[in-house]
Amino acid sequence: MASITSRSTISPSVSASPVSASSAVPSASTMPTSIKSTKDGDPPTVRFTNTQDLFDVIDSTTGDFLTVTNVSLDQFTEIERERDTGRRTGQKKRYRKFRFRRYNANSQILIITIPTDLHEALHLGIYERYRDQLVRNGREGGWKSIGSATLRAGDHPGGDGGEGDSTGGPRPERVGAGNWPTLVIEAGHSETLPELQKDMRWWFQASNHAVKIVLLAKFDDEEHHILLEKWEEEISSPQGAITRSRDAAISQQNGVLNPVNRQSITITRDETTNPVSYNVTRGALVLGFRLLFLRNPGPQEGDFVLSIQDLQLYAENVWAELPRSD
Incomplete structure (x- = not known):
C-alpha cells in the first residue's frame, strides 16, 4: 500500500473493503495529499470522495499510476467532464495531463495514468x-x-x-x-x-x-x-x-x-x-x-x-x- 501523508489538518477518512484492480483494497480518501509509492513498488491507492480532491491528489502524485476506488458511473462521468473542461480552459488543477487507463463500472475502480x-x-x-x-x-x-x-x-x-x-x-x-x-x-x-x-x-x-x-x-x-x-x-x-x-x-x-x-x-x-x-x-x-x-x-x-x-x-x-x- 502506498504511504499517504495528509497536507491538511483534517484527518483522511480510511477504510473500505479490500479491493484490487478488479475487486476492492483498503484505501485512504482523496483528501489533498502527498503520495509516494512504497519501496516494494506498490502503486498508491486512494478512495474517491469528490472530484476536486481527486485532482489535488493527481497533482501531487509523483509516480505514473494511481488506483481510485469507490467511483460510481456518474462520478466517473463527472471526472471525465471536469478533466476535459480543464484542458479546454487551461485551469491548472484540471489541466495536469492524465489518462484513464481503465474504468470498471461493476467494481467502481478507476485506474489513472499520470504521464511522467x-x-x-x-x-x-x-x-x-x-x-x-x-x-x-x-x-x-x-x-x-x-x-x-x-x-x-x-x-x-x-x-x-x-x-x-x-x-x-x-x-x-x-x-x-x-x-x-x-x-x-x-x-x-x-x-x-x-x-x-x-x-x-x-x-x-x-x-x-x-x-x-x-x-x-x-x-x-x-x-x-x-x-x-x-x-x-x-x-x-x-x-x-x-x-x-x-x-x-x-x-x-x-x-x-x-x-x-x-x-x-x-x-x-x-x-x-x-x-x-x-x-x-x-x-x-x-x-x-x-x-x-x-x-x-x-x-x-x-x-x-x-x-x-x-x-x-x-x-x-x-x-x-x-x-x-x-
Whole structure:
C-alpha cells in the first residue's frame, strides 16, 4: 500500500473493503495529499470522495499510476467532464495531463495514468520508430494515430472504458469516432507487470478482438531493465491452437481467442563499458503487417522491424528520463 501523508489538518477518512484492480483494497480518501509509492513498488491507492480532491491528489502524485476506488458511473462521468473542461480552459488543477487507463463500472475502480517523462519515453520511443518506418516507406497516409482517445467496451457503452498510451490503426478501416485501434502500446513504471497484463487482456476483450497487437513496455526498477512484451491472440479449440490468422467469427464457432505472448525482449544497461552500452536479449521487435493493416502485404510491403540498434537507441533515451535522486 502506498504511504499517504495528509497536507491538511483534517484527518483522511480510511477504510473500505479490500479491493484490487478488479475487486476492492483498503484505501485512504482523496483528501489533498502527498503520495509516494512504497519501496516494494506498490502503486498508491486512494478512495474517491469528490472530484476536486481527486485532482489535488493527481497533482501531487509523483509516480505514473494511481488506483481510485469507490467511483460510481456518474462520478466517473463527472471526472471525465471536469478533466476535459480543464484542458479546454487551461485551469491548472484540471489541466495536469492524465489518462484513464481503465474504468470498471461493476467494481467502481478507476485506474489513472499520470504521464511522467519516463512513462512517455517508454511508449512513444517505440511508436515513433514505427511511425518513422511508415513515413520512410510512404505508408503514413494509410495509418491513423488514435492516441489516447477514450474507447468504450461494446457491452458497456456508457460505462467501462479505457485510454491507451500510443494507439493507431489503418485507414480507412479504423477511421471514425469509437473505432478501435489495431495496435496498442501501454507503458508502466510504477504499474506492475501483472497489472499491465490485465490492461492487455482488457483491450482484446473490450474491443471484441478488434485490437490485434498489444505491446507492453515496463521499466523495472528492481531488475533495472526494460521489458517489452508483444501480445497477439490465438484461436484455441478442444483440439488445441488453430492459427492466429483466422477471423474472430471462426473462433466463435470453433473455439475462443486467447492472448499469447509472441515476443519478450529484455534491455539492460551496462555501465561497466565506456561509453555505457545496452544489451538486448531475444532479437529485434517485429510488428506483423497483416495484423496492423488487416490485409496481406502487397509489393514492397512487409512486417515492421525495430532492429537491435533501434532498441538500443530507444533504451538510451528511456534511461535519460529516469528520475535522478538528489
